[in-house]
Amino acid sequence: MLTLQKFIEKINSRTGFTGFLAYDEPMSRHTTFRAGGPADLFIRPEGEGFPAYAALLRESAGTEGIPLFILGGGANILVSDRGLRGVVLDTGGWRGAVAEASGLLVRSGTPVDEAVEAAAAAGLGGLEFLAGMPGTIGGAVWMNARCYDRSVSDVLKETEILDEAGARRWIPARPEDFGYKKSPFQGQRALIFSARFALTPRPEAEIRREMEEHRRDREAKGHYRYPSAGSVFKNNRAFGKPTGKLIDELGLRGLAIGGAMIAPWHGNIIINTGNARASEIRALTEETAARVKAALGFTLEPEILFAGDWGEGGSEE
Numbered sequence: 001m002l003t004l005q006k007f008i009e010k011i012n013s014r015t016g017f018t019g020f021l022a023y024d025e026p027m028s029r030h031t032t033f034r035a036g037g038p039a040d041l042f043i044r045p046e047g048e049g050f051p052a053y054a055a056l057l058r059e060s061a062g063t064e065g066i067p068l069f070i071l072g073g074g075a076n077i078l079v080s081d082r083g084l085r086g087v088v089l090d091t092g093g094w095r096g097a098v099a100e101a102s103g104l105l106v107r108s109g110t111p112v113d114e115a116v117e118a119a120a121a122a123g124l125g126g127l128e129f130l131a132g133m134p135g136t137i138g139g140a141v142w143m144n145a146r147c148y149d150r151s152v153s154d155v156l157k158e159t160e161i162l163d164e165a166g167a168r169r170w171i172p173a174r175p176e177d178f179g180y181k182k183s184p185f186q187g188q189r190a191l192i193f194s195a196r197f198a199l200t201p202r203p204e205a206e207i208r209r210e211m212e213e214h215r216r217d218r219e220a221k222g223h224y225r226y227p228s229a230g231s232v233f234k235n236n237r238a239f240g241k242p243t244g245k246l247i248d249e250l251g252l253r254g255l256a257i258g259g260a261m262i263a264p265w266h267g268n269i270i271i272n273t274g275n276a277r278a279s280e281i282r283a284l285t286e287e288t289a290a291r292v293k294a295a296l297g298f299t300l301e302p303e304i305l306f307a308g309d310w311g312e313g314g315s316e317e
């Protein structure tokens with residue numbers, strides 16, 4: 001811990017720091033699963049200095065061999081009970097959306113719903129499909145989030161990143177670089193600063209009507225009833241039906257391990273019924289995949305990301 005303390009003091013003396021900083025910060029406070037152990041050092045820089053601070057932090061962490069995890073809204077990750085070693089950089093302090101003539105410029109830490117609201121207020125259509133989806137714009141771009149038959153890449157024009165060499169640049173969004181829940185940033189360890197969306201004028205009332213439909217639909221599907229990370233597994237055309245349906249048909253709804261349970265109303269959502277440990281959520285994920293494999297021969301691919309220190313045999317992000 002002393003090493004991290006010295007590390008961050010050195011950085012803060014070079015740039016000045018405003019924001020939130022904590023040692024041993026429980027990740028259960030920062031993930032929608034409400035599970036997961038501590039981050040050694042959790043840091044949320046706030047204000048206009050975010051890009052310069054984040055760049056220095058990432059460069060210094062690289063030089064000193066300190067792991068760095070970039071956190072959006074924590075809506076698609078399961079952090080292990082042992083937590084995350086090194087530094088967690090929370091992008092939540094870098095937010096805001098500005099309407100432009102034919103689109104919206106959004107900072108990565110902006111909650112998705114806030115960006116959708118900003119587009120609506122400016123009478124710009126195109127982001128309605130994301131209404132009610134948890135997480136940040138940075139996470140949605142990184143994941144190429146998808147719902148209601150649309151993906152983020154359908155409206156993404158360009159992305160501003162800090163590339164691996166430490167340069168800040170805009171990358172045009174080329175359709176061939178994106179796929180189902182895939183973005184080019186997944187293989188790069190790029191830090192996303194901003195995204196620009198190509199949107200089209202639409203009457204605000206129409207936009208809001210569509211947004212409300214999506215929000216109501218999510219509500220009706222029980223998305224917000226318990227802590228979760230949305231769909232646990234990806235869909236796959238080869239399965240012939242949605243993954244949730246496969247799991248339903250095997251009668252696995254309600255299956256539980258400790259405090260983790262397959263939602264009684266939706267096969268592809270695992271919920272934290274109260275005090276689930278991350279290990280229980282992960283075990284239930286693996287058990288579900290094993291049962292589907294045994295019964296149907298299909299290999300389910302998790303959509304949620306396992307982050308942190310999973311020890312022997314577990315994966316690390």
Ligand SMILES: Cc1cc2nc3c(=O)[nH]c(=O)nc-3n(C[C@H](O)[C@H](O)[C@H](O)COP(=O)(O)OP(=O)(O)OC[C@H]3O[C@@H](n4cnc5c(N)ncnc54)[C@H](O)[C@@H]3O)c2cc1C
Nearest residue numbers: 072073074075076135136138139140145146147192229230
């Ligand atoms: C109730 C519920 C419903 C959901 N419904 C959907 C749905 O319909 N469709 C869908 O696709 N997903 C859905 N999700 C999952 C989740 O909302 C999305 O995947 C979302 O895009 C994740 O964003 P996040 O900011 O929370 O990312 P996080 O979970 O914080 O991070 C995900 C990954 O992105 C990386 N990352 C985040 N921000 C940045 C950045 N600025 N720069 C670089 N890397 C970054 C992280 O390092 C991590 O690897 C749902 C989740 C919940 C809880």
